[in-house]
Amino acid sequence: xxxxxxxxxxxxxxxxxxxLSGIRITLMLSAGAWLxxxxxxxxxxxxRATNFKPAVWLVATxxxxxxxxxxxxxxxxxxxxxxxxxxxxxxxxxxQNNSEFILAMIAIAMCHAAYIxxxxxxxxxxxxxxQYEAGRSxxxxxxxxxxxxxxxxxxxxxxxxxxxxxxxxFKNTSIAMAIGVHELTYQTRQIDSDTFRTFExxxxxxxxxxxxxxxxMAAGNLAERRFGMGAR
Amino acid sequence: xxxxxxxxxxxxxxxxxxNDVTAEVNKGEVVVLCGPSGSGKTxxxxxxxxxxxxxxxxITVNGQETHAKSANVNRLRREIGFxxxxxxxFPHMSVMxxxxxxxxxxxxxxxxxxxxxxxKLLARVGLEEKxxxxxxxxxxxxxxxxxxxxxxxxxxxxxxFDEPTSALDPEMVGEVLAVIKGLAHTGxxxxxxxxxxxxxxxxxxxxxxxxxxxxxxxxxxxxxFSNPKHPRAQRFLADLRH
Amino acid sequence: xxxxxxxxxxxxxxxxxxxxxxGGLVATLLLAMAGLxxxxxxxxxIAVARISPYxxxxxxxxxxxxxxxxxxxxxxxxxxxxxxxxxxxxPLSGFWTLVGALVLYESAYLAEVIRAGIQALPKGQEExxxxxxxxxxxxxxxxxxxxxxxxSLPALIGQFVSLIKETSLGYVISVNxxxxxxxxxxxxLLVQPVEVFSILAITYFIVCFTxxxxxxxxxxxxxxxxxxGPGGRAAQTLPNPLATEPMP
Ligand SMILES: Nc1ncnc2c1ncn2[C@@H]1O[C@H](COP(=O)(O)OP(=O)(O)OP(=O)(O)O)[C@@H](O)[C@H]1O
Ligand SMILES: [Mg+2]
Numbered sequence: 001x002x003x004x005x006x007x008x009x010x011x012x013x014x015x016x017x018x019x020l021s022g023i024r025i026t027l028m029l030s031a032g033a034w035l036x037x038x039x040x041x042x043x044x045x046x047x048r049a050t051n052f053k054p055a056v057w058l059v060a061t062x063x064x065x066x067x068x069x070x071x072x073x074x075x076x077x078x079x080x081x082x083x084x085x086x087x088x089x090x091x092x093x094x095x096q097n098n099s100e101f102i103l104a105m106i107a108i109a110m111c112h113a114a115y116i117x118x119x120x121x122x123x124x125x126x127x128x129x130x131q132y133e134a135g136r137s138x139x140x141x142x143x144x145x146x147x148x149x150x151x152x153x154x155x156x157x158x159x160x161x162x163x164x165x166x167x168x169x170f171k172n173t174s175i176a177m178a179i180g181v182h183e184l185t186y187q188t189r190q191i192d193s194d195t196f197r198t199f200e201x202x203x204x205x206x207x208x209x210x211x212x213x214x215x216x217m218a219a220g221n222l223a224e225r226r227f228g229m230g231a232r
Numbered sequence: 233x234x235x236x237x238x239x240x241x242x243x244x245x246x247x248x249x250x251n252d253v254t255a256e257v258n259k260g261e262v263v264v265l266c267g268p269s270g271s272g273k274t275x276x277x278x279x280x281x282x283x284x285x286x287x288x289x290x291i292t293v294n295g296q297e298t299h300a301k302s303a304n305v306n307r308l309r310r311e312i313g314f315x316x317x318x319x320x321x322f323p324h325m326s327v328m329x330x331x332x333x334x335x336x337x338x339x340x341x342x343x344x345x346x347x348x349x350x351x352k353l354l355a356r357v358g359l360e361e362k363x364x365x366x367x368x369x370x371x372x373x374x375x376x377x378x379x380x381x382x383x384x385x386x387x388x389x390x391x392x393f394d395e396p397t398s399a400l401d402p403e404m405v406g407e408v409l410a411v412i413k414g415l416a417h418t419g420x421x422x423x424x425x426x427x428x429x430x431x432x433x434x435x436x437x438x439x440x441x442x443x444x445x446x447x448x449x450x451x452x453x454x455x456x457f458s459n460p461k462h463p464r465a466q467r468f469l470a471d472l473r474h
Numbered sequence: 475x476x477x478x479x480x481x482x483x484x485x486x487x488x489x490x491x492x493x494x495x496x497g498g499l500v501a502t503l504l505l506a507m508a509g510l511x512x513x514x515x516x517x518x519x520i521a522v523a524r525i526s527p528y529x530x531x532x533x534x535x536x537x538x539x540x541x542x543x544x545x546x547x548x549x550x551x552x553x554x555x556x557x558x559x560x561x562x563x564x565p566l567s568g569f570w571t572l573v574g575a576l577v578l579y580e581s582a583y584l585a586e587v588i589r590a591g592i593q594a595l596p597k598g599q600e601e602x603x604x605x606x607x608x609x610x611x612x613x614x615x616x617x618x619x620x621x622x623x624x625x626s627l628p629a630l631i632g633q634f635v636s637l638i639k640e641t642s643l644g645y646v647i648s649v650n651x652x653x654x655x656x657x658x659x660x661x662x663l664l665v666q667p668v669e670v671f672s673i674l675a676i677t678y679f680i681v682c683f684t685x686x687x688x689x690x691x692x693x694x695x696x697x698x699x700x701x702x703g704p705g706g707r708a709a710q711t712l713p714n715p716l717a718t719e720p721m722p
Contacts, residue, residue, distance in 0.1 A: 003560075068635070068682035069675050070642035073653060077675055080660065080667035167543070174546035178646055185548055198556050206549050213544030283601055310607035320602035324620050333616065334606040368699060379602075386606065 003199065010201045015191045022187030023208065029105055029173045029183055034166060036109035041116025048121060059117065066114035071107070072175050078107040079179040104176035112169045119165060123158030124150070156229050163220030170216055171209070184208065233259040233390060233421045234280060239289035241275060249275045250286070251445040262422045264432040267442035268468055273425045276442060277392050280423070281312045294389065310338060313383030313391035317399050319375040321367040321382070327354070328363045331382045338386070353381040357411050373404030377411050391415065393424040429472055433457060441465045475669045482659055486673070489650045497650030499677060505569065505644070505651060506637040509576030516577060517584030522614065524589050542582035547640055551575040555647050568649035576637055584633055591626035592618055625696060631689035635682045652677070
């Protein structure tokens with residue numbers, strides 16, 4: 001190809017600083033959205049498990065909406081449209097407090113909460129009814145049966161999809177660059193337009209992403225082996 | 233036609249499933265292979281067409297050493313019909329296509345020719361009217377009869393059965409055994425793993441008794457049933473009668 | 475909202491077409507279809523390689539899948555944006571840049587769907603074909619793949635939905651597609667973001683939800699046809715749904 005790779009041009013102190021701050025934002029965004037999505041996702045799954053008609057319907061609607069609209073569109077909606085709908089005071093607060101980051105985090109978290117609640121639900125449904133019946137026949141109450149027998153099994157069954165969606169969530173934080181969050185992909189493009197060393201900087205960024213993804217995959221494997229259904 | 237010479241097979245370092253098996257099946261003969269569960273019957277019959285590899289020894293089919301590196305396993309398998317316990321019909325194809333697939337693709341037979349042949353085979357197993365059906369529309373007994381017809385479509389000189397009736401509801405066992413009986417002594421060499429001792433008594437030329445991978449008996453059915461030599465075979469027969 | 479749709483429906487549907495490049499919702503659907511069609515053969519190859527009897531082939535295929543799954547789609551898109559033209563030696567339109575990225579990314583995910591479909595088939599299917607005398611590849615193409623692909627049809631539709639959602643990222647590199655059109659419209663109108671992005675979101679929802687529902691319907695039908703009879707043991711388990719659903 002005749003292309004001369006020159007990593008020294010992109011790995012100066014300044015650009016390493018940009019990269020590091022990009023990684024920091026990516027990780028913060030991932031961690032924040034991850035915690036929020038697990039909290040909301042769990043709440044949704046519990047709500048749905050009540051089998052109370054309106055609650056079930058509400059959760060199902062939430063899930064379908066978030067699963068059938070591109071995440072980027074959800075992010076754009078939160079960024080461009082939501083502030084118009086929100087009360088004045090909230091808008092002001094957002095504008096003073098790094099609104100891109102917060103809105104991107106919420107958008108990503110809500111979208112993935114839908115997937116997480118579905119992962120938990122499929123785990124619950126995969127526990128055989130006989131397990132529940134066995135619990136009740138010991139004389140456990142509904143809540144005891146759920147918390148000692150059904151939910152622990154359901155959680156174990158849900159580990160693979162939960163890991164999978166954690167990885168996707170991490171990768172999807174890159175979408176936040178579209179509204180100007182200074183995460184890793186954003187910084188990569190900045191360095192690119194500063195140096196024109198496109199191949200070098202994207203190679204570095206790609207490797208960084210893959211390394212972080214591999215850490216998540218490895219953690220997932222560990223969790224699966226430690227707590228999964230096959231674990232002993 | 234089929235000969236085993238000191239055949240040994242292990243699963244892992246511990247479990248020896250075939251232990252120095254030496255025996256012979258002559259052309260046109262019917263051999264019934266029996267033995268307790270886990271004794272290695274399935275394994276033994278699957279080594280003949282190399283669905284299972286062996287660790288040592290020699291298996292010869294029709295003069296060809298089947299486990300030799302140089303053996304053309306696909307050509308060899310065309311000569312050996314195999315009928316599975318679970319039928320294994322191709323669910324995405326009609327009965328007709330299940331039967332004609334191999335003759336058309338492997339022998340280059342034209343479709344009309346292959347279908348004519350298939351209809352004859354279906355008549356032989358009593359299922360002419362099912363040519364257009366799909367496997368999901370057949371009963372277990374019908375499925376197994378189609379599977380037999382599928383194996384026969386390649387005109388194999390040898391046909392092997394691995395417990396062809398044990399996945400069937402009791403009322404369907406008879407129809408399948410009748411088809412297999414009809415095949416016996418028509419010149420085709422046949423080996424059948426089964427627990428149907430009535431069938432063995434009526435049809436088999438010889439009965440082999442396998443236990444823990446050792447071929448303990450190789451006898452005429454009359455001899456085997458009235459006077460089994462080995463205590464284990466005696467116990468096996470006693471258990472079956474209960 | 476109606477007014478916006480009335481005044482701008484051609485922009486949202488087909489972009490500047492026929493006076494300029496095709497864009498809008500039609501471009502989005504074409505992008506997704508082209509991506510799926512081209513990713514499909516690649517995915518089958520990777521899936522087959524992933525369960526090859528030869529270890530080196532398995533390892534290479536697994537490596538490809540893991541690396542791609544470790545990359546955000548946006549990174550793949552940027553690679554396609556600047557590396558693909560260098561690789562093929564001529565400039566590439568935005569449309570084909572995005573298709574290139576979709577093929578690269580989705581091949582890995584589709585491959586896992588197809589692999590799950592293959593591995594869910596009972597071992598007896600392969601053994602029956604091999605016993606008749608079919609070789610490895612004929613067994614694969616005549617017996618295994620037709621069943622595996624049919625059984626994973628619902629998952630494949632789900633994957634198509636993922637592709638549609640991924641095309642929205644064309645927005646970032648200014649590819650003429652639906653989200654980009656809406657973005658243009660938003661900056662034209664300036665003061666109606668709620669309306670514009672609602673139209674965008676609702677339209678995506680209608681398209682994707684229809685597809686998701688048809689996938690569910692198909693899944694039930696296939697599950698029922700599988701229980702059709704004792705001979706109908708096409709597959710005992712559904713293709714692993716966990717392998718699917720990459721997102722944006
Ligand atoms: N793939 C395998 N890996 C390890 N062990 C195996 C495998 N297949 C079979 N075995 C073991 O080999 C032994 C013989 O199995 P085989 O299926 O040949 O017995 P069988 O006589 O056909 O029994 P059955 O009457 O139950 O069908 C058994 O102990 C079985 O557990
Ligand atoms: Mg057996």
